[in-house]
Amino acid sequence: MSELFVAIFQHLLIVTVAIGISSIIGIILGILSYWVRPLGTFLIWFAEMLQTIPSLALLALLMIIFGLGNITMIAGLVLYALLPIVRNTYTGLSSVPSHLREASKGMGMSRLQRLFQVEIPISIPMIFSGVKIALVNSLSIAVMGVLIGADGLGYIIYRGIQQQNFARILTGAVPVVLMAILFDYVMTKIERFLSIKC
């Protein structure tokens, strides 16, 4: 039993670290995309392309750079999570009503002041929704970690498969599904709350 809890903890740790890093990078790239439109087109194309690489192939490529272990898994998740975060940040910022953008400019806010005082607060629900999608996806992708020597629930599932032990497979798979449902539910609630406020 304690083995399961350790695995759940490791699984969550890998995912949250990856999503944390990806959010920082993704939101910054989203802001840059918003500021420099041609860059935005390129970045979103790039993130979409990353998404099309099969996860196993991506992890194998990253393994060449980072070797075996959790770091490789985190790097893979960071790349996979970029698309929804960059795209939602970009879309959220771009959909700030133009009259609000004009009002903030006309009142004498600098570019950064406009971003932090007006544009980001207004786009928060959209950005948050991108993070949610990334997180829920990552919970399932992280199961692949077992193939590149990373920790997490994938290990339990993999061993279950090898032993043809259904109970063991379920012990690993059910927590993944439950976590995904739970995170989706809680974060959707938070998202609603954020959009009502705005």
Place this chain on the structure above:
Amino acid sequence: MIHFQNVTKRYGEKIVLKNLNLEIRKGEFVVLIGPSGCGKTTTLKMINRLIEPDSGRIFINGEDASKQNAVELRRKIGYVIQQIGLFPNMTVEQNIAIVPKLLKYPKEEWQSIVRSLLKLVDMPYEDYAHKYPSELSGGQQQRIGVLRALAVSPPIVLMDEPFGALDPITRDSLQEEVRRIQKKLKKTIVFVTHDMGEALRMADTIVFMNEGRIVQKAAPEEMLRNPADSIISTFMGRHITSGRQSVPLYAEDFMRTKVLKVPKTSKTLECIELMSRRDVNSLIVIEDDETYFGTVTIEEIKQHGKAGRNISELVSNETITIGRKEDARTALDRLLESAANYLIVLNDDLTVAGIVTRTSTAKALGEALWGEMPA
């Protein structure tokens, strides 16, 4: 205070402003008006450099605007837009305090500014300061929009169709409030609108623009009296007063000239027949030389008239007569105190010029206020 010097602006092939020259004095309430696409909003946005001219220069307080830092320049110029543009993520207080905070005013100072500004529009601090814009009505939101522009007491305030999206009643009261605030705080206001009524009500000076040029710059009364171009007359529509006709100064200006006159030798039956055909209940009777003789009513004929007799026996002289050059005010007073429904207006040679009725008076007043009325 604001001075445009040979300012030109193009968007691609389209020339939006052609060599514009405009001088706005300190404390002046200037309204820019014209059909859409005339360049009025472009002109306004050049003052706070939201739009840069292609050529020409704009001086604010004698300083070339293009040589100043745009962000700092904008903080010194109040700005109100049509869509209000309150930030939904900030409370009323935070919205008003934006520019004071940008300029690093201490907290006590901007808080007292918010309090005194809210007092200016009768929105108590306790009730409104901590509400979000979505909790306010449209009119209240735009009041806050105006206050936000006034927060650091900028000498210049730009307003881009600020009341365009409001209902007429709210709009009226806001126009009044802005005018009152302007008188009190002595701001230089540049105001864009496409509503001539609004322009006439608010402006010290109206600048009428069309196709990137200034067609006329004049005080409201002057523009009403002498529009420089037919497009201005068209634009003013119901506000225009075309010449003397609709400024009733004399009785002749609001009399009806189509009246029924009969010679005093007419027969009674003839008169009754005429009255019923034209649906009137009295006639003006004239002498052979067309001078005024008197009036006759249908009741008089019915009671005393005998078939085949001359109408002259029944004519009364009680109807009040006035000269056509009689003052309009006098004519109106006489009409109101008289028992009759009309006055007879006489020419200098005592022939009948027309009649003044309550209806013709009302119509003339209507025309004076709102321009040409349907006949």
